[in-house]
Amino acid sequence: MREVLEVVSVSKSFVVPGAPAVQVLRDVSLTVGQGEFVGLVGPSGCGKSTLLNIMGLAERQDHGDVIIGGWSTKESSDRHLQQLRRAELGYVFQNFNLLSTLSVLENVMVPLVLNGARREEASRQAEELLTKLKLAHRLDAMPFSLSGGESQRVAIARAVVHRPKVVLADEPTGSLDSYSGEVVLDLLKEQVDFGIAVVMATHSETALARCSRVEHMKDGCLAGARGR
Amino acid sequence: MTLQGVEQRAVGWFMPGWLFYRFIVRRCARNPVRILLLLMAVAVATTLVSSVARVSFSSIQTFEDSLGYSPKEYPITISPVGGRIALSEIGRCFARLSSRFDIVAFRREFGEVEGASGRRGVRVTGVTGVGAGDWEGVGTDTINASRTLIAENGLTPGSSVTIRGDSFVLTKPVSELKTQDGIRSNSFMVALPDLGAGISDGVLDGILLRPRAVSENIGALRGAVQEWLGTCSVSSTPLRVDTAKSAVERGDRLLAAYRFNVLIMAAMTVLVCVLLVSQATQVSLRNLSRELAILRTLGVGRWACLWAIVKESFGVGLIGAVLGVSLGSPIILALTELFLSTAHDIYNIELGGAELSWSHVISVVLVMTAVVVTGAFCGALGALTVSPSIGTRTGGASVRPIPQRAALVLALCSLFVMAVVWMAVALKPTLFLSYLYIGACILVVGGVTPFIVTLTPRVARILPGGVSSWIGRGGIRVGARGYLLGAIGATLAIALICALSLMVGSFRETLEVWAKVRLRGDLFVSSALDGKENESRLSQDVVEAVRGISGVERVVPYYEARTTFRGSELVVGASDLLAQSERGIFIVRSGKVDGATLHDGVEVLLSEGGARKLSLRPADSILVEGRTLRIGAIIQEFGTELPLIQIDERLFRQLYPRHNPQSLTIDAKSGASVEAIRHSVEKIVGIGGIVRDNGELRALVLTLFDRTFQVTSSIRWIVFTLGVVGLLLATLQHLWERRRELKTLYLLGMTSWGMVLAFVYEGALVCVLPVGVGVLGGVMMGWGLTHYVNPLSFGWSLAFSFSLYPVFVSCLFVLAVACVVGIATALLLKKTVRGATFSDE
Incomplete structure (x- = not known):
C-alpha cells in the first residue's frame, strides 16, 4: 500500500502570553496509506484538531515533518503548501463551512476552478458528483436553505471533487442526526473505495466502526493503533 | 411573584442594564471596526452640518455688522433711489421727524488718503446729527476705516491719516459692504463737523432715524415716516424708507444662494448618514438574530430587543457627534473662514461670528444624535419580528438577495413619478415644480439603485476575471440586501456631487464666455470711486485726453445711473451702442440688436434678470426719467444683480447731463504697445482712476468665481468621504461577517492575493453600477438646476455643459472603496487565517 501521508516526529506547543507554553503534540508519528480510512479518537483537548491542522498544512509544526505524496513539507514555502492543500488535500468540517454566498454547485466547483479547470468543465464535473450524491435537485440552492445532512454531503462533494490524495474530516457527523450521519459515513467510505485516504477525528463509535484503523490520542501523543 | 425567594421583575420595554452591558456593550468591544466606522461617519456628518450652521449664523451676524451702525439703535433708514437727497427739498420734514426721532445724516464725498502704498482716492462718508459722536471710533479728530483699505494701504490703528488736508487718527477697522466686481472703492466713516454745517445748502446720501420712545412699533413707524415724506417732501429723487432689519435681510440675500447650495449638501449628508446608520443597524441585527431569538426564548420582549439596539x-x-464637533472644529472653523474670505473677496466685507459657541455645539450634538437614533430605529425595526427559537442554525453572512421583481417595480414607479414631474415642469416652469423635479431626481436615484444592484452580478459576468471575480460576484448576488442602503447612500452622494459640480461648471463656462465677450478690449479704466453725481468720476477731459494717446484705436466710455421702474430699482448703463454692437460686445438672449435703431437711441437692451424681474419682453416699453423707450433685445448680463438697461450714450447724456463716465474701455491699435498706453493713461487719470489690463479683469472674474465656490468644493469632498465611509461600512461588515469563510478559502488553496482580490472585486462591483446611476442622476439634477432652478431663482440662464469631472469623481470613489476593502481584507487575513482552523469550529 502506497503511503500518501506521513507525519514524522511532529511536536507542537502554543505560547499563551503570561502563561507557560502548552505542549499540544509530542513527537507524533503517523502514516496513512492510499485508500486507508483512519479514525482519530481521544478526549477533548488531547490534540486531535491540532494534528489535523498540521496534517492539513493549515499550521506549521515546531519539530518534525509532514510528507504528502512523497513531498516533504518541512522546508516548503507557503506557496508550495498552498499548492499541496489545493491539489492533494480535501477538508470536511463539523459545521460544514460552505461558502454562504455561493450556491451548492458553485461551492463544489471551487476546488476544481482553483486547480485551473475551465468553468464549464468544473460545473459539469461538480454537477455529475452532486447527482451521484442525490443532490441534483439542489444545485442552485444556497447553503442557508440546506438541511444539516445536505450541507455535509455538499461539503464532502467539495472535499473530493478534485480527487485529492487525503481527506481530513473533523467530526463530520457531529452536527447530524443518526440517519444523516450514516449517509455521510457511507459517502466517506465510498471515497476510500475509490483510493482516497480519509483521516477522521471523531468521538462517534458508529463512525469509528467504519474505519480501517483507529489511532488513539492522549495528552498530545498517539497512544497506539487498533486495526479493523 | 417570587422565585426561590427572589422577587422577579418583568422585562418589558427595556433590557436590564447588566444584560444590556453584556449583550451589547461587550459586543462593541469585540467588533471595533463597525463602531469605529460608524463613529467616523457620524463625526464627518456632524462636522459638515455644524459648518453649515456656523456659516449661516455668521453670515446674518455679519450683515448686521456691515451696516456700520446698530440696526437696533437706528432701526429706520431713508435713502435716495438713483440720486441724492437735496436738503432744501426735504428740510421741511426735519421738524416733524425730530419730534419723534433722533436724526443722523450721511453724506459721501471724494477724499484722499496717504498710506504706505502712496496717495489714493477714497470715498469719505461724513456723518452728523444726534448721537453721531457716540459711534465707535468716530470723532472730530478720529476716524475708522474699512479693513480692506487698512490692509491695502498698510495702515494700522493709531496711524495718522490725512483727508482733504485734515489729519485724523485711525481707531479701529470696520466692515464694509460693497458689491463691486473687484475694482473697489473704499470708504471712510468720519465725523466732519463742517459737513454738518454744509448740509444747510448741500445734499445727503442717507438719513438714519432712532425713535425716542423705545416701545415704538418699527413697522408702523416706517409706514408713518413714508407717509410724512409724501406730504412734506418735494424731493425730485424717489426716497425709500426702510427698516434696518430688512436692509440686513437684503444684504444677507446676497449670500443666500451660496448658503442654499451648502444647505442642500448638508441635508443630503444627513440623509446619507441616516441611511448608513440604518444599514449598519440592519447588519448588526442580522448578526444578532440568533442571540436575540435565544433572549426572546428566555423571556425578553421584542421591544426590549429593539430598544437595546437603539440605545447602542x-x-x-452622541459620542460621534461630540467627536465631530471637537475633532472637526478646525475643519468647521476653516470652512467658515473660507466662506467668509469668499464673501470678503466678492463683497469687500469682513465677516464675523466664526467662533464656536457652546449653544452651537450643544444644538449640533443634539441634532446629530437625533439623526443617528432615527436611522438606528428604522434599521432596528426588524428586531420586532425576531421570534423565540432554540436557534441551531449557525450564523453566517447576510444571505438575503434583493427580490428583483420588487426592485423593478420600485424603479419603474420612481421613473414614472420623474416623467410626470418633468412633463409638468417642462409645460409650466415654476420654482416649486423645478424643486420638485430635483426631488424626483433624488427619488429616481434611490428607487433605481436596488434594481441596479440586482443586475450587478449579471453584468459582471461579461467582465474578465478569474476565481476572485467569480467569488466576488457571488458575494454581491447573495448579500445584495446587506449592501443596499450603503449603495443608495453612495449613489446619492455621487449624484449630489455630480449635480453641483455640473451646475457650477456650467456657470463657470457661461461666465468665461461672457467675460471674453463683455470684457473685450485691451485696457479698462474705472473710477476709483463709485460715487454719484458730484463725486469723482472720469471727466470728459480725461476721456478726450485718453483718446489722444498715440496707439489708441478706440475709447468707449461707460456711464451708469440709478432710477426706478414699477417700484423696482433699475440700473441705467450707457455706452455708444452702435460701436459696442460692432465690437460684438452683447450676448443676445432674445430679440436682435439692430445697429440702426440702437444708434438712433430708439431701442434699449434689457438684462435677462431684469426681464424676468420686471416681466418685460422685446418690443415692450420701459419708462426712464419720463422717456418711453422700446426694448430691442434681452442680453446676458452678470455685472449686477439689479435689473439693467443699456441705452445709447447720447440719450444718457440727455437724461443725466451731470453724469460723467464711470469707466472706459480702450482698444489699442494693432502693433501698439499696450504697456506704453497703460502708463500714459495712468498719468492722465492719476489717483481718481484705476487702470487694468482687460486680460487681468477676465482672469479676475474667474478667480472670484472660483473663490466663491471653494466652500462648495470643500463640502463636496466631505460628502464624498461620507459616501465612501457609508459604502465601506456596508462592505467591511460583510467582510467581517464572512471572516470564517476566509479560512475555508485558505484551506481550499486560494491564495491570499486571490482572496484580497475577491473582496476588492466585490467592493468595486457594488460601487460601479450604482455609482453609474449616481452620475446619471447627477446629470439629470445638474440639468434641472441649470435649466430651471438657476434662471428662476437668480434670473440667469446658463448653458449646460458636461464635463468629465463626475466620471473622475466616480472612478476615484470606486478606487477608494476598492483600495480600503483590499487593505482591510489583507489585514483580516493576517489576523484570522493563520492559526487553528479545525479547532475553531
Missing part, C-alpha cells in the same frame, strides 16, 4: 446607537450618535 444613541451612544454612538
